[in-house]
Amino acid sequence: MALAKKLLEVKRRIISNYGIGFHTVSKRLYEMKHEGNASKETHFGFETVKETEKAEKVHSVFETVASKYDLMNDAMSFGVHRVWKDIFIQRLGPTADTLLLDVAGGTGDIAFRFLKYMHIAGKMSGRVTVCDINEAMLDVGQSRAEKLGFSSKQIDWLQADAEKLPIDDASFTAYTIAFGIRNVTHIDRVLEEAYRVLKPGGRFMCLEFSQLNNEMLQWMYDQYSFQVIPVMGQIIAGQWKPYQYLVESIRRFPNQEDFKAMIEDAGFCQVNYENISFGIVAIHSGFKLCS
Amino acid sequence: GEEDNTNEKEYKIKYKILEASLPFVQEHGWTKNAISEGARTVGYPGTAHGLFPRGGAELVQYFYVICNQQLAQTLKKETEAADPSKCKEPALFIQGAVEKRLRMIIPYIGMWPQALVIMSLPPNVPPALANLLTLVDDICYYAGDRSVDFSWYSRRVALAGIYKMTELYMIQDKSADFEETWHFLGRRIEDVSQL
Numbered sequence: 001m002a003l004a005k006k007l008l009e010v011k012r013r014i015i016s017n018y019g020i021g022f023h024t025v026s027k028r029l030y031e032m033k034h035e036g037n038a039s040k041e042t043h044f045g046f047e048t049v050k051e052t053e054k055a056e057k058v059h060s061v062f063e064t065v066a067s068k069y070d071l072m073n074d075a076m077s078f079g080v081h082r083v084w085k086d087i088f089i090q091r092l093g094p095t096a097d098t099l100l101l102d103v104a105g106g107t108g109d110i111a112f113r114f115l116k117y118m119h120i121a122g123k124m125s126g127r128v129t130v131c132d133i134n135e136a137m138l139d140v141g142q143s144r145a146e147k148l149g150f151s152s153k154q155i156d157w158l159q160a161d162a163e164k165l166p167i168d169d170a171s172f173t174a175y176t177i178a179f180g181i182r183n184v185t186h187i188d189r190v191l192e193e194a195y196r197v198l199k200p201g202g203r204f205m206c207l208e209f210s211q212l213n214n215e216m217l218q219w220m221y222d223q224y225s226f227q228v229i230p231v232m233g234q235i236i237a238g239q240w241k242p243y244q245y246l247v248e249s250i251r252r253f254p255n256q257e258d259f260k261a262m263i264e265d266a267g268f269c270q271v272n273y274e275n276i277s278f279g280i281v282a283i284h285s286g287f288k289l290c291s
Numbered sequence: 292g293e294e295d296n297t298n299e300k301e302y303k304i305k306y307k308i309l310e311a312s313l314p315f316v317q318e319h320g321w322t323k324n325a326i327s328e329g330a331r332t333v334g335y336p337g338t339a340h341g342l343f344p345r346g347g348a349e350l351v352q353y354f355y356v357i358c359n360q361q362l363a364q365t366l367k368k369e370t371e372a373a374d375p376s377k378c379k380e381p382a383l384f385i386q387g388a389v390e391k392r393l394r395m396i397i398p399y400i401g402m403w404p405q406a407l408v409i410m411s412l413p414p415n416v417p418p419a420l421a422n423l424l425t426l427v428d429d430i431c432y433y434a435g436d437r438s439v440d441f442s443w444y445s446r447r448v449a450l451a452g453i454y455k456m457t458e459l460y461m462i463q464d465k466s467a468d469f470e471e472t473w474h475f476l477g478r479r480i481e482d483v484s485q486l
Contacts, residue, residue, distance in 0.1 A: 091341070092338060092341065093323060093327075093338065093340060093341060094337075094338060095327045095336070095337025095338060095340075096337065097331065097336055097337050098336065098337060098338055173336035173337075173338055174336070174338050199336060200334070200335070201330065201334070201335030201336050201339050202336060202338075203336075203338045203339070203341050269297070269301050270301055270342055272344070285341060287339070287341070287342060289300075289301060289304055290297055290300050290301065290304075
């Protein structure tokens with residue numbers, strides 16, 4: 001009975017969303033490019049909203065999805081997101097003296113991998129501060145940490161806004177942000193804050209969805225994103241809109257080169273990026289060197 | 292302009308870190324661990340090894356390049372200071388130069404096999420070949436080779452071969468002060484001179 005209900009709901013959603021037609025994606029992208037509005041607005045997926053509203057809307061998205069966040073990640077990426085995050089930490093290559101700040105790290109995926117890496121490398125030290133603007137995500141993270149047996153001495157949980165970190169200058173040697181930066185209202189402010197809280201020689205690393213380098217694959221990826229993911233969201237998590245937002249926000253995020261330029265503008269040196277999975281995700285890295 | 296200055300500063304920092312990492316090679320090998328330790332001695336966090344995505348290969352590369360530079364400077368001084376009336380015989384000059392260059396490896400001889408393996412990995416082969424070519428070119432040039440015909444190539448290729456063979460001999464040589472290696476080198480040069 002419950003399954004039948006769910007399927008009916010999905011069917012209703014599909015009709016209401018697809019009734020507009022398959023041209024929706026490209027049409028809306030075209031409209032976005034030709035928007036002439038300049039008054040303090042930003043994008044929330046394909047919607048245009050006031051800057052002040054975006055943070056709220058993102059907040060409610062993540063509050064809604066927090067409990068099913070990890071499950072959905074596995075479903076949408078077929079578990080591959082775990083590999084991406086493993087590669088991410090491998091690239092960072094933490095050492096015994098690493099003080100890591102993981103921003104937008106709510107449910108703790110990066111933090112746990114960091115501690116595991118240190119453990120395997122035989123270095124029992126290693127502190128990580130997990131920062132997230134959303135309490136619900138942090139709560140999920142803390143309960144996972146308990147279940148996995150990480151002591152509270154190794155992880156600090158901090159509720160804070162990435163654009164205004166309540167952290168002293170030069171307090172961390174590594175700053176990571178995985179799948180978080182496309183949700184912020186002002187990317188440049190986040191990058192500046194990252195620069196501020198890093199010690200000289202510190203490393204900024206960002207794992208984020210990016211643009212594919214192949215048109216055919218891009219088309220397949222678009223079909224998958226827009227036709228399948230919101231449906232999955234409805235079936236698994238009972239939510240459609242947050243996952244619509246997810247795939248739209250990915251399209252809105254600057255491409256690899258543009259994002260690299262933004263990181264350089266914030267003052268980082270030796271900025272590079274690496275495409276993973278044909279460009280579905282990219283790892284950007286920069287160092288605070290020339291200050 | 293300004294961008295060049297920033298680039299230069301970045302390179303200076305990178306070379307500083309690599310230079311500081313060399314003393315750690317004996318303990319950690321040609322690896323990013325050595326680079327992390329080196330970075331820490333110059334005040335950077337251990338994660339600065341991320342500046343060198345190819346890890347240990349970049350350290351080997353750096354070492355090779357500065358050794359070549361040192362050798363070039365020494366050879367230049369030698370030829371300038373030499374008495375033009377009595378030119379040192381090319382074969383002897385070359386033998387001396389190769390010995391000088393190989394002696395620079397001695398402090399790292401324990402880890403040198405690892406370095407050779409790293410430089411023979413496919414992504415590292417092009418820079419390794421470039422280093423070798425620069426080396427033999429410098430030696431031939433200062434030995435007096437000004438040829439403009441095919442012998443320019445054949446001399447350098449032959450010398451590259453001799454250098455490589457002697458290097459391989461050296462890493463398994465247990466004699467005092469590598470005496471056997473220098474004898475081996477002498478014999479190889481003799482072979483080539485007879486051609």
